[in-house]
Amino acid sequence: MKKNITINMCGRLFQIDEDAYELLQKYLESLHQSFGKLEDGEEIVDDIEARVAELFDELCAQGVVAITIEHVEDIITRIGKPEELTGNDEEQANEKKADNNTESQTNSQTNQENTTHTDQSFFDEMRARTAGKTLYRNPCDKMVAGVLSGFAAYTGTDAAWWRIGYALLFVASNFIVFPVLKLVHLGGFFFHVNATFILLYIILALVLPVAKTPKQILEMQGKDVTPQSLADVVIEEKTPKMQTKSATHGVLSVFLQVLMGLFMAVAVIVGLVLLVCFVLIAGSIIVAFTVGNHYSLPFDIDYLNLREAAVSHPWAVYIFVASVLMAFLIPLYGIVHMLISKSGKIQPMSTWRRILWSLIWVVCMFSVFPSLFYLQDLRSEYDHRENPEMYRRHDPLMSAADKHFFKENGFRLMKHKNIINRTNPYTSNGEYYTGDEQVRYLDAYAAEKPLIYHAGRKERVEPGLYQLECVARAEGKGAVIFASVGRRNVFYPVPALGNEGGPLGNGWSKLVIKNIKVDRHNIIYGVSTDPQFTWTDNETQWFSATDFKLTRIGDLPADGTDVPVTYE
Amino acid sequence: MNIENAKSQMRKGMLEYCVLLLLKHRPSYASDIILQLKQAELLVVEGTLYPLLTRLKNDGLLEYQWQESTQGPPRKYYALSPEGEKFLEGLDAAWAELSNTINYLQTITPKLLEAK
Numbered sequence: 001m002k003k004n005i006t007i008n009m010c011g012r013l014f015q016i017d018e019d020a021y022e023l024l025q026k027y028l029e030s031l032h033q034s035f036g037k038l039e040d041g042e043e044i045v046d047d048i049e050a051r052v053a054e055l056f057d058e059l060c061a062q063g064v065v066a067i068t069i070e071h072v073e074d075i076i077t078r079i080g081k082p083e084e085l086t087g088n089d090e091e092q093a094n095e096k097k098a099d100n101n102t103e104s105q106t107n108s109q110t111n112q113e114n115t116t117h118t119d120q121s122f123f124d125e126m127r128a129r130t131a132g133k134t135l136y137r138n139p140c141d142k143m144v145a146g147v148l149s150g151f152a153a154y155t156g157t158d159a160a161w162w163r164i165g166y167a168l169l170f171v172a173s174n175f176i177v178f179p180v181l182k183l184v185h186l187g188g189f190f191f192h193v194n195a196t197f198i199l200l201y202i203i204l205a206l207v208l209p210v211a212k213t214p215k216q217i218l219e220m221q222g223k224d225v226t227p228q229s230l231a232d233v234v235i236e237e238k239t240p241k242m243q244t245k246s247a248t249h250g251v252l253s254v255f256l257q258v259l260m261g262l263f264m265a266v267a268v269i270v271g272l273v274l275l276v277c278f279v280l281i282a283g284s285i286i287v288a289f290t291v292g293n294h295y296s297l298p299f300d301i302d303y304l305n306l307r308e309a310a311v312s313h314p315w316a317v318y319i320f321v322a323s324v325l326m327a328f329l330i331p332l333y334g335i336v337h338m339l340i341s342k343s344g345k346i347q348p349m350s351t352w353r354r355i356l357w358s359l360i361w362v363v364c365m366f367s368v369f370p371s372l373f374y375l376q377d378l379r380s381e382y383d384h385r386e387n388p389e390m391y392r393r394h395d396p397l398m399s400a401a402d403k404h405f406f407k408e409n410g411f412r413l414m415k416h417k418n419i420i421n422r423t424n425p426y427t428s429n430g431e432y433y434t435g436d437e438q439v440r441y442l443d444a445y446a447a448e449k450p451l452i453y454h455a456g457r458k459e460r461v462e463p464g465l466y467q468l469e470c471v472a473r474a475e476g477k478g479a480v481i482f483a484s485v486g487r488r489n490v491f492y493p494v495p496a497l498g499n500e501g502g503p504l505g506n507g508w509s510k511l512v513i514k515n516i517k518v519d520r521h522n523i524i525y526g527v528s529t530d531p532q533f534t535w536t537d538n539e540t541q542w543f544s545a546t547d548f549k550l551t552r553i554g555d556l557p558a559d560g561t562d563v564p565v566t567y568e
Numbered sequence: 569m570n571i572e573n574a575k576s577q578m579r580k581g582m583l584e585y586c587v588l589l590l591l592k593h594r595p596s597y598a599s600d601i602i603l604q605l606k607q608a609e610l611l612v613v614e615g616t617l618y619p620l621l622t623r624l625k626n627d628g629l630l631e632y633q634w635q636e637s638t639q640g641p642p643r644k645y646y647a648l649s650p651e652g653e654k655f656l657e658g659l660d661a662a663w664a665e666l667s668n669t670i671n672y673l674q675t676i677t678p679k680l681l682e683a684k
Contacts, residue, residue: 010640010641011640011641012640012641035619038619038622039622039626040622040625040626043622044618044619044622047598047618047621047622047644048615048618050598050641051598051599051602051614051615051618053640053641054599054640057639057640077613078613078614079613079614079615080612080613080614080615080616081613084613084615084616085613085615085616085618085619
């Protein structure tokens with residue numbers, strides 16, 4: 001099916017296909033270009049236009065309803081391309097000037113010899129190559145927007161070199177530290193890309209115009225805009241664009257072919273992996289929704305409790321399911337599309353569709369992880385509430401209450417070993433020094449000695465002198481309250497008073513470390529029984545610690561004198 | 569040097585003379601001339617004629633008149649101007665001379681060679 005338009009030529013109406021019309025218009029345009037300089041040039045073109053109308057008339061008389069591009073092509077070959085028409089007259093003009101011409105020819109020959117004999121520096125060569133050219137984007141040979149191919153045409157080099165070079169620059173900018181080049185940085189949860197070169201390309205693509213008209217294509221290639229060259233472009237444009245693709249030669253072409261082959265192989269493998277993942281995920285999501293959770297499902301999808309979550313938080317589930325499926329489907333679609341289009345069965349995707357799909361994919365990737373984390377949080381809340389034991393499936397020892405306490409108080413468990421698996425292995429309650437049995441504190445009991453437990457809290461502070469307070473107790477020697485600033489550590493061993501007596505009762509003591517020098521913005525403090533860290537023998541069966549409190553007690557001494565750390 | 573090329577050079581040289589000859593007895597419009605030249609196999613691409621006609625007109629050898637046509641838009645009917653007629657006479661003489669020379673060369677040369 002073709003779009004059909006009506007044109008008026010010399011007072012006659014003709015039905016003509018749109019592409020045929022375009023070709024005709026270009027033909028007449030190039031005739032204008034070539035005859036424009038001659039005396040009465042416009043008249044000649046008008047005469048030829050009248051002739052075209054006459055030939056169209058003949059076609060209509062033969063019963064042609066709409067003029068097709070083939071008809072126009074026939075007419076162009078019949079009437080002749082611009083250079084065939086002007087050649088005649090030019091020859092006669094040339095004969096008159098024959099003597100002058102031979103002189104100028106010899107001149108130009110000697111000029112050429114001169115230039116080839118003189119040593120050309122790189123810049124001279126570049127200048128010579130770019131002379132008389134205009135920088136355009138090249139529509140005839142493009143991978144994305146034809147920017148690099150435009151540069152290649154401008155410098156008279158092969159586009160493949162530009163592409164490889166640009167790709168290398170892009171890769172290098174991500175691995176080698178070029179502070180200047182790290183202008184733009186795309187970052188997410190899972191990828192970091194130095195996008196300077198991507199942005200540069202986009203800017204160039206926006207700034208540089210596309211060589212659209214035959215005249216611009218000639219300017220891009222640095223050919224003189226003559227009737228002949230114009231006609232070549234006009235007639236050539238109908239032929240497939242493959243011909244104008246940069247022919248890559250020799251080693252480079254082999255290299256590119258190998259690269260292309262490897263790329264296709266990787267694409268196929270990635271495609272298969274994506275397909276398998278997609279089927280597994282889609283299948284397990286369906287099972288999770290219909291049959292319900294089952295531990296044998298892959299990717300721990302059962303952990304997300306999709307069926308329950310879909311009732312309480314449907315949007316989180318919809319977004320997660322849609323984005324996770326799309327995150328697999330889009331690249332899969334892209335790869336399949338590319339493989340089919342390489343085999344020539346379908347057209348390659350247009351640039352805008354590529355960009356659109358990439359954007360959708362990026363959006364999906366940015367929504368997969370937040371929605372996944374959200375669903376995980378939902379699940380852990382659910383476990384806290386409904387099924388504390390279930391929670392151990394992923395962290396075999398920490399109970400919901402432990403985790404809650406650590407989270408509330410900003411502690412992190414950095415090391416643990418030999419801890420007895422009771423209801424709450426890392427915290428306890430019932431023996432708090434005030435007698436409030438509900439208050440929870442850090443606490444662990446060794447299943448076998450040594451008890452290894454190292455928990456710390458990181459705090460962001462202003463530099464200065466600090467005081468750390470806490471309340472702790474221990475069964476034996478080895479538990480230590482610590483504060484770390486950079487590589488410097490301050491330790492305060494917890495008195496081994498057991499669970500009776502002590503200054504505060506139930507074995508608890510208040511420990512205060514004063515004058516901790518904090519000359520940076522971070523401090524970590526907490527409790528440790530790890531001999532590799534504390535350098536003390538560790539004999540304790542259990543310990544308890546809580547009520548950590550860091551206060552700023554003064555500025556750092558301006559003269560840099562050392563203030564001794566004191567323990568109370 | 570191929571034969572087609574040589575032939576086309578000959579045709580090109582004669583085209584001007586042929587057009588003037590065709591217009592000697594009756595005015596014609598471009599498509600008429602094209603038809604006749606094509607029948608005589610003197611014209612390969614039609615478009616060549618238009619610059620030629622315009623040039624002859626600008627040189628004052630041809631004149632044209634617009635005439636209504638029954639089938640389409642008005643047509644330009646070209647005819648020889650008095651100057652053109654004089655020019656054609658000159659060309660006739662030149663052609664007769666040229667033709668004689670060619671004939672002479674075609675027939676006489678072998679005999680000359682024999683004589684030697």
